[in-house]
Amino acid sequence: EVQLVESGGGLVQPGGSLRLSCAVSGFTFNTFPMNWVRQAPGKGLEWISYISTSSSDIQYADSVRGRFTISRDNAKNSLYLQINSLRAEDTAVYYCARGMISDYWGQGTLVTVSS
């Protein structure tokens, strides 16, 4: 069974940092590119980052470029998102998702940026 489990969310002050993790199982992780997608409370879906299988191709949305860093450890079947310089507008549920067309998603982890 394919599973993606995010962790690392929480309450953080503006300007703070968090590292989100996505642990996967049930498929060969190193053969799938991965995405991070977020959803602010009551809002729509926003794609924020992509990483290829070998990490050779990494892409970001303009809204997070320079503050967020995506990475993966294929040996640990894990995807990461380092988020720095957090702003109130980064408050959202963050999802990891498998594939260019995301066929499997985690349950999401909530990041709340507030003083």
Added chain:
Amino acid sequence: DIQMTQSPSSVSASVGDRVTITCRASQGISSWLAWYQQKPGKAPKLLIYAASSLQSGVPSRFSGTESGTDFTLTISNLQPEDSATYYCQQAHSFPFTFGQGTKLEI
């Protein structure tokens, strides 16, 4: 960036009805389009990929079509469990972009 304009923003229908949701891409995306269903508090679920291919396990009452830069999700024989928000997404070029969403009430 490619803009995805989705309509309508909301729709109300009855059990057994047919509903159509449309996404228009601001430029050609060569069938790199997916449709997702999201229920409150849940992760999105892939329904359709490559504009018209039905994801495994998704009921056949869901279908997708493509005409140039216009993409349509049709849900036939609506069921109560189809009440959800639906999103289109292009995966042709970065940044990948979603439509604004369509809330379907049954």
